[in-house]
Amino acid sequence: MVTKQFSGSPEDADLRRADSLAREIFSDVANKWALLIIEAVGERTLRFSELRNEIEGISHKMLTQNLRMLERNGLIDRSVHPTVPPRVEYTLTEAGQGLRGTVDGMCDWTHRYLGDIEDARRRFGA
Amino acid sequence: MVTKQFSGSPEDADLRRADSLAREIFSDVANKWALLIIEAVGERTLRFSELRNEIEGISHKMLTQNLRMLERNGLIDRSVHPTVPPRVEYTLTEAGQGLRGTVDGMCDWTHRYLGDIEDARRRFGA
């Protein structure tokens, strides 16, 4: 994924910076809840409570936490309607849509190899 | 990603089973170290110690733990050469190669949107 060796030369400084940023983003994004949120939003516009219902097993805390993280990284847009009660809607940004493509790929993969994986587990158990 | 509502009918029983298995696999695989391992192996054949060097920051424990998990799910093959000292080699299975495609996609995505993400973070900070 990344270059691992740098010289000490000054022109490598920004390479190192970009590299560590890439790692950081990868670590943020490569986690179950973040990916499930991306997948759940898809091309829709969803409210906080809708997301909560959509994503089985996610807690209030994990949802807000990951939404903040995704917003901070510019993967989702958050729009607040100053009504009462408040209405907050989430959509994917262009970057978010880009990631969604690969998450969809992961979901497809999961279902395509479900049988193989079941078999592998049986063999492993033995 | 998954169906969320089932009737109580018996023919839904295996749907529920497949569904919960899919979730479980997704949770196993959608984590930083597992994905970095898949990416690191690629189409090569690597030894334990090579993987350890290849993947920056992974501990001995996390590597073995994730390798076992990936082996159990049939994503990697583990071949032991009964020499002394022992030589153990890891390669991706077909299922593993399939997943690697999507992981590559994630890495590409990371680099493509690096700039956007940096900008988003600056805006978010303000």
Place this chain on the structure above:
DNA sequence: CTGGATCCAGCTCGATACTG
């Protein structure tokens, strides 16, 4: 309705030591 903050039980992970 959304979401921030706090508490704390339980799990994660790194370090270390030990085996074949």
Place this chain on the structure above:
DNA sequence: CAGTATCGAGCTGGATCCAG
């Protein structure tokens, strides 16, 4: 070299309460 086991500090995440 590869792998297992153990221990403990520290983080995670669920529950709960409060606020706008």
